[in-house]
Amino acid sequence: MTRRSGPGPRPSAGRPEGSTTDQRLLDSRGDSGWVHTDPWRVLKIQAEFVEGFNDLAEIGPAISVFGSARIPAEHPAYDIGVRVGAALTKAGFAVITGGGPGAMEAANRGAMEAGGESIGLGIELPWEAKLNDYITFGLNFRYFFVRKMMFVKYSQGYIVLPGGLGTLDELFEAMTLSQTLKITQFPIVLMGTEHWRGLIEWMQGSMLEDARIKQSDIDMLTLTDDVDEAVALMVAARDRHG
Numbered sequence: 001m002t003r004r005s006g007p008g009p010r011p012s013a014g015r016p017e018g019s020t021t022d023q024r025l026l027d028s029r030g031d032s033g034w035v036h037t038d039p040w041r042v043l044k045i046q047a048e049f050v051e052g053f054n055d056l057a058e059i060g061p062a063i064s065v066f067g068s069a070r071i072p073a074e075h076p077a078y079d080i081g082v083r084v085g086a087a088l089t090k091a092g093f094a095v096i097t098g099g100g101p102g103a104m105e106a107a108n109r110g111a112m113e114a115g116g117e118s119i120g121l122g123i124e125l126p127w128e129a130k131l132n133d134y135i136t137f138g139l140n141f142r143y144f145f146v147r148k149m150m151f152v153k154y155s156q157g158y159i160v161l162p163g164g165l166g167t168l169d170e171l172f173e174a175m176t177l178s179q180t181l182k183i184t185q186f187p188i189v190l191m192g193t194e195h196w197r198g199l200i201e202w203m204q205g206s207m208l209e210d211a212r213i214k215q216s217d218i219d220m221l222t223l224t225d226d227v228d229e230a231v232a233l234m235v236a237a238r239d240r241h242g
């Protein structure tokens, strides 16, 4: 794992050419050599947990903001991300993102420009993926699963902007953890009614209709276009539960 504090040179993901650490752990079908090295990987994984716990332990109340890595700064959702980051800062939260481009950069930018703590938890990817320029403290993880746990552990709620597979992964992990009471009192706001309405309707018409989920599972989501409403929900949860 690599670390960056404040603006300045960004750490590279620190990986050899051609593959990532996650790939070497997960994508090793048929090569029995890996079987013998896998146990030793635990030490690397452990080290990543230890460093993450150590580096993030002192951050105050924080909210994670997720969303598409692929939107340009001209996209309307980018502006929403900036406003979300700024409003969370003004409400006293640190802002945590995946540290990448698009919606992540937008939320980090809003937080940093508002003078707040802007945290990026980046991930080693097969292509050059740098932390964005609006981060006051950044970490680059090798393992997706370690990084995903850090988002949940060190934030008090999620604000989720329109996104793709990565965003859905982060959203549904939090929903599953809430459903199974692994996390409690964890508000999840979906920003962008146009983008998210179809998903909610499908959940209602298919998953709920077929009794695969309960209404309370859908009710854990708040759908809005209003940045102030999204942040007010986070503030209310913080005030209720400290």
Ligand SMILES: C/C(=C\CNc1ncnc2c1ncn2[C@@H]1O[C@H](COP(=O)(O)O)[C@@H](O)[C@H]1O)CO
Residues within 6 Å of the ligand: 065, 066, 067, 068, 069, 070, 097, 098, 099, 100, 101, 104, 121, 122, 123, 125, 129, 162, 163, 164, 165, 166, 167, 168, 170
């Ligand atoms: C697409 C490009 C770079 C991607 N870089 C990323 N850096 C950090 N985190 C990322 C990146 N891509 C995805 N993520 C995580 O998933 C979510 C966004 O994924 P989506 O599929 O775009 O919805 C995001 O919240 C991150 O945590 C090159 O420009």
